[in-house]
Structure formats: structure tokens, C-alpha cells
Amino acid sequence: MKIKKILLLCLLPLMGEMLFACCNCDDTPYAYRFDQMFVYNLDNSGKNAIETSAAETGKTSYGIRIKFTTLMAAVPADNNSFFLSSAQAGCCSPYLPQDGIESLKIISVYDFNESHKSGSDVTEYFAAFYSNRYYANSSILESELFRNDLDEQKNILIDFLLMTQPSAPKQQFRVEVKFYEGRELKESTSLIDLI
Amino acid sequence: MRNGLLFLVAVLAGSISFAQKITIGQVAGYEFAVGKNGSSNQIFNFNQNMLFFQPIALTHWFNKLGIQAVGQVGIYTRDVKPDGVKLPVPSGSDVFLYNSQTYLSKGQEAIKVRIGLVYNIERNKWAFRTKLLAGIMKLEAGQTTLTLKEKNTNIYFSDRYRPNGSSSGPLSLFLISGGMNISRALTSRFSLTADALYSHARNTFSVSRTLTNLYIDQVSEQTFKEKVRLNSIALGIGFAIKVGKVKARENPLQD
Numbered sequence: 001m002k003i004k005k006i007l008l009l010c011l012l013p014l015m016g017e018m019l020f021a022c023c024n025c026d027d028t029p030y031a032y033r034f035d036q037m038f039v040y041n042l043d044n045s046g047k048n049a050i051e052t053s054a055a056e057t058g059k060t061s062y063g064i065r066i067k068f069t070t071l072m073a074a075v076p077a078d079n080n081s082f083f084l085s086s087a088q089a090g091c092c093s094p095y096l097p098q099d100g101i102e103s104l105k106i107i108s109v110y111d112f113n114e115s116h117k118s119g120s121d122v123t124e125y126f127a128a129f130y131s132n133r134y135y136a137n138s139s140i141l142e143s144e145l146f147r148n149d150l151d152e153q154k155n156i157l158i159d160f161l162l163m164t165q166p167s168a169p170k171q172q173f174r175v176e177v178k179f180y181e182g183r184e185l186k187e188s189t190s191l192i193d194l195i
Numbered sequence: 196m197r198n199g200l201l202f203l204v205a206v207l208a209g210s211i212s213f214a215q216k217i218t219i220g221q222v223a224g225y226e227f228a229v230g231k232n233g234s235s236n237q238i239f240n241f242n243q244n245m246l247f248f249q250p251i252a253l254t255h256w257f258n259k260l261g262i263q264a265v266g267q268v269g270i271y272t273r274d275v276k277p278d279g280v281k282l283p284v285p286s287g288s289d290v291f292l293y294n295s296q297t298y299l300s301k302g303q304e305a306i307k308v309r310i311g312l313v314y315n316i317e318r319n320k321w322a323f324r325t326k327l328l329a330g331i332m333k334l335e336a337g338q339t340t341l342t343l344k345e346k347n348t349n350i351y352f353s354d355r356y357r358p359n360g361s362s363s364g365p366l367s368l369f370l371i372s373g374g375m376n377i378s379r380a381l382t383s384r385f386s387l388t389a390d391a392l393y394s395h396a397r398n399t400f401s402v403s404r405t406l407t408n409l410y411i412d413q414v415s416e417q418t419f420k421e422k423v424r425l426n427s428i429a430l431g432i433g434f435a436i437k438v439g440k441v442k443a444r445e446n447p448l449q450d
Contacts, residue, residue, distance in 0.1 A: 045347045060348045127410070129351060132342050134410055161349035163410065 029096045031074035032154065037185040039175045040065040041192050042159060049159050059169070059194035063161040064106065064126065066175055070154045073098045094147050099179045101141050106160065109172035109188065122173070126160040162194075169193045216256040217438040222249040222390050224431025226269060229393075245269035245305060247429060254313055261313040263326060269305040303335040307370060307394075322386070324376040332368040332396045332425075343406075353407040358421070359400055368396040368423060384437045389430075396425040 040051040042063035049063055106123045108116060116122050128140040135143055140158060150156060174188045226245050247269040254261040311328030343352040358366055374392030381387060404417040 044349055047344065058347055063349065127349075129349070132351070132353070132409070134351075163349060 029094045030072065031096055031098045032070040032150070033073045033098050034101075034177075034179065034185070035069045035071045037175070037177060037187050038067040038069075039173075039187045039189050040067070041189050042161075044159075044161060049161075053190065054192070056169075056193035056195050059162070059165045062192075062194050063159050064173055064175065064189055066104075066158045066160065068156040070097075070150065070156065072154065095150050097146055099181050099183065101146070101177055102180045103176075103178045104137055104141060105176045106137075107174040107176060108166075109174055110170050111168055112171070113167040125162060125164040127163050128158055128160050130158070166194055169195055218252075218254040218256065218261075218435050219438055220249075220252040220254070220388060220433055220435035222252065222388065222431040222433030223247065224390070224429060224433075226394075226427050226429040228426065229428050230426040245271045247431065249431065249433065252435075256315070259315050261315060263309075263311055263313045263328065265307070265309045265328065265330075267307040267309075269307070271303050271305070305335065306333040306365075307331070308333075309370060309372060311372075313376075320380045322376075322378045322380070324378070326372075326374060326376065326392075328372045328392075330370045330372075332370040333365040334368060334396075334423075335365050349410075351409045353405075353409055355405045355407075357403045357405075359402075366398065366400055366423075368398040368425070370394060370396045374429075378435055386435050387432070388435050389432050392429045394425075394427050394429065396423070396427075398423050 041053070041057065042049045042065050043052040043054070043057045043061065044050075044063050045058050045061040049065070051065055104123070105121050106126055108118060108120050108122045111117045112120060112122050112125070116125075123137045126137070128135040128137075128145075130140065130143060130145050137160075145158065146156065170191070171194050172189055172191045174186060177185045179185075224247060226247050228244050247267055249265060249267045252263060252265040254263045307330060309328035309330030311326060311330075313324050313326040316323045338358075339356045341354040343354050344350070345352070372392050372394040374390065376388055376390045378386040378388040399420055399422045401418055402421045404419065406415045406417070407413070
């Protein structure tokens with residue numbers, strides 16, 4: 001009987017550690033760095049926007065999908081426990097970019113309209129639709145999209161939808177992203193006819 | 196709901212004051228939707244499949260005939276997906292639902308309060324009862340908001356529905372029920388029961404719809420009538436306890 005009591009007393013700290021480990025949340029966020037950028041033409045004529053490699057699509061339902069791949073830069077390391085690693089079962093640490101985006105521009109490779117010739121910044125003609133609301137270019141950079149909305153592969157997807165129709169069907173767009181640290185990423189969509 | 200509880204308390208108090216023969220029962224079970232069910236569209240969750248619990252059923256007996264008052268709470272067990280929604284005009288065929296994974300409603304409650312007549316036939320330890328009840332069904336049908344996307348465009352809409360105009364409280368439906376109950380006495384006061392009840396509920400109410408173009412913030416309002424006709428069969432088991440004097444000759448165990 002005494003042995004059972006002694007064993008029970010020995011297990012008490014372990015049980016306490018288990019409880020503590022499950023609820024031990026650290027506010028330190030996961031940090032990631034933007035790695036590569038990919039851009040795709042989008043066909044948004046149906047229920048959900050789909051990437052398309054077709055030579056033409058509707059100009060009223062066209063969009064550009066920007067995909068950022070990321071690299072994990074910092075993971076909360078919290079293992080002060082004597083017995084167990086911190087389980088963080090109830091924790092939800094945010095993902096934060098280590099290198100913030102200073103600007104995101106969409107440049108027309110071909111003439112977009114009379115006032116926006118080849119090489120013009122046409123970002124104002126696009127709007128991102130995220131979480132049931134539209135975002136203009138600058139406001140999507142401030143949104144929660146870059147904080148928590150990483151998919152399982154730790155990618156970030158932004159769909160920029162064309163809200164003003166171009167005057168010429170032949171279109172190609174170049175996406176230019178500049179980071180605060182000075183790094184730049186530039187990628188172009190494939191050529192497409194917007195009809 | 197408050198009025199329903201007051202009604203039950205009044206019936207209980209009246210029965211205890213003036214009657215010698217009262218039965219208090221509890222039944223729990225499942226209610227199935229049957230026949231042609233539903234409403235003008237499926238914006239609100241009006242399917243009748245629910246788990247129900249009847250915390251109290253009071254019966255005041257006058258020989259073979261009794262007056263019964265019943266309170267019941269139900270919790271819906273099935274959700275409605277937007278894919279099954281038939282949008283009212285003028286949504287148009289060019290606008291369709293955006294996110295098919297979103298559920299419109301889940302786990303809403305319904306409360307029923309009924310009163311009516313019960314006819315009792317007893318054979319040894321068994322009792323067979325038929326009943327006809329009428330009352331009110333309170334149905335939760337809160338505000339529903341969908342996100343719609345216009346076909347072949349990049350335009351999204353917020354589509355909001357509110358029952359009863361601007362308020363979003365529970366809806367009241369007229370309810371009529373008929374069915375039977377079988378009970379088996381275990382002691383002079385305590386018996387086990389099985390219940391089968393067919394119900395029909397109906398009402399017509401107004402729904403206010405607000406369709407907002409999320410890009411240009413253009414709002415259009417619409418009001419339409421929603422007809423609700425619900426048919427269901429409830430099957431449940433429970434127990435009943437006799438309150439008051441139990442005469443020796445009424446004790447089924449002495450037969």
C-alpha cells in the first residue's frame with residue numbers, strides 16, 4: 001500500500017506537467033520569409049476561380065492569381081518543462097512575415113486603354129476578393145491574409161480580379177513585388193486574349 | 196415561450212387543486228419529416244428531423260377522457276447546404292451561390308406547446324390512448340446571410356434574409372397533432388410509455404431580403420411571403436407517474 005502511495009506521489013508532478021503542457025501557449029509567432037512568386041491567369045466565370053492556361057477568357061471574369069511560397073524563418077521554441085515538451089494543444093500562434101511587402105504593382109505589358117499604354121501601372125483596375133470583401137491593392141497588404149492564411153504547403157494565394165475591362169483584347173501582366181528589405185520579385189502572366 | 200410555460204404551470208396548478216387523477220409524463224425520441232414539407236424556398240432550416248424531449252406532459256383525467264397539456268423541446272439534427280437553396284426572384288438565374296461548403300443553419304431549436312383531449316382504454320396492466328392536440332410551435336429561424344457570385348463576372352453579393360421583417364425572433368406556427376400512446380404499468384403509480392404522434396404545422400410570414408453588391412455597395416431591398424407547411428411523425432418512449440389518490444381497484448397489479 002505504501003509503495004502505491006509513493007508511486008502516486010511520484011506521478012503527480014508528471015500529471016501536472018501534462019496539464020500545463022497542453023495549455024502552455026507562447027505568444028511568440030511563427031515567422032516566415034517569402035521565397036518564390038508565381039502568377040497565373042484566372043478564369044472566374046464559374047462558382048470558384050480557376051487557374052487557366054487557355055489562350056482566351058472572358059474579360060468580365062478575368063483575374064490574376066499570385067502565389068507566394070514561403071520558408072519558415074522562426075518557430076516558437078518553448079521547452080522549459082522537466083518531463084514533457086510543450087504540447088500547445090489549445091494554442092494558435094499567428095504566422096507573421098519576417099520581410100513585409102512594401103508595394104505590389106500590376107503592370108500591363110500591352111496597351112490596356114487610351115490612358116494606360118504598355119508598361120503602365122494598372123493595379124487600380126484590380127481588386128482582391130478575400131473573406132467576403134473587396135480589397136484595393138494597398139489594403140490587402142494590411143489584411144489578415146498575410147498573418148494567418150497560409151495553406152498546408154505554407155503558400156499564400158491572392159486573387160486579383162479585373163474590375164475594369166481593357167479596350168484591347170490581347171493582354172499580359174507583370175507583377176512586381178518590392179519588400180521592405182529591398183528585395184524584389186517580378187513575374188509575368190502568360191499571354192491571353194480577354195474577349 | 197414564457198407564455199407557454201405559464202400556461203403549463205397554470206394547468207398543473209389547476210389540476211392539482213381540483214383533480215384527484217393526474218398523470219405526469221416524460222417522453223424523448225426522434226421526429227421525422229414526412230410527406231410534402233417545406234416552404235416557398237429553403238433559405239431557413241425548416242426540415243422537421245429533430246431529436247425531441249418532452250420534459251412534461253400533464254393529463255387530468257375525467258374517467259376515460261382526459262385533458263392533456265404538453266411542452267416539448269426539439270433540436271434539429273440536419274443542416275441545409277446552400278446548394279439546396281432555391282433563391283427567390285429577382286436573384287435571377289445569373290447569380291449563384293459562392294461557397295458551397297457553407298451551412299445555412301445548424302442545431303436550431305423548436306418549442307411546441309399543445310393542449311387537447313385524450314381517450315383512455317385500460318386492459319389489465321396495459322393502457323391504450325388516442326389523442327388530439329392543438330397548439331403553437333415556436334421555430335428558430337434567425338437571420339441568414341449568403342455570399343453570391345454573379346455568373347461570368349467578378350461581382351460578389353451579400354444576400355441577407357431576415358424573417359418577420361426587421362426582427363429576427365422565433366416564428367410561431369399553428370400546430371395540430373394526433374396520435375396514440377401505449378403504456379405498461381409497472382406499479383400502481385409508475386408506467387412505461389411509447390408514443391407516436393403525427394403533426395401538421397403551418398403559417399405564412401414575411402421575409403425581408405437585402406441584396407448588396409459588395410463592389411459598389413449598392414443595396415436593393417425586397418420583401419416576400421414565405422409559406423411554411425410542415426408534416427412530421429414523432430416516435431418516443433418515456434414514463435408516466437400517477438399523482439393523487441390511486442384507488443385500490445385501479446391498481447393494475449391487483450387485477
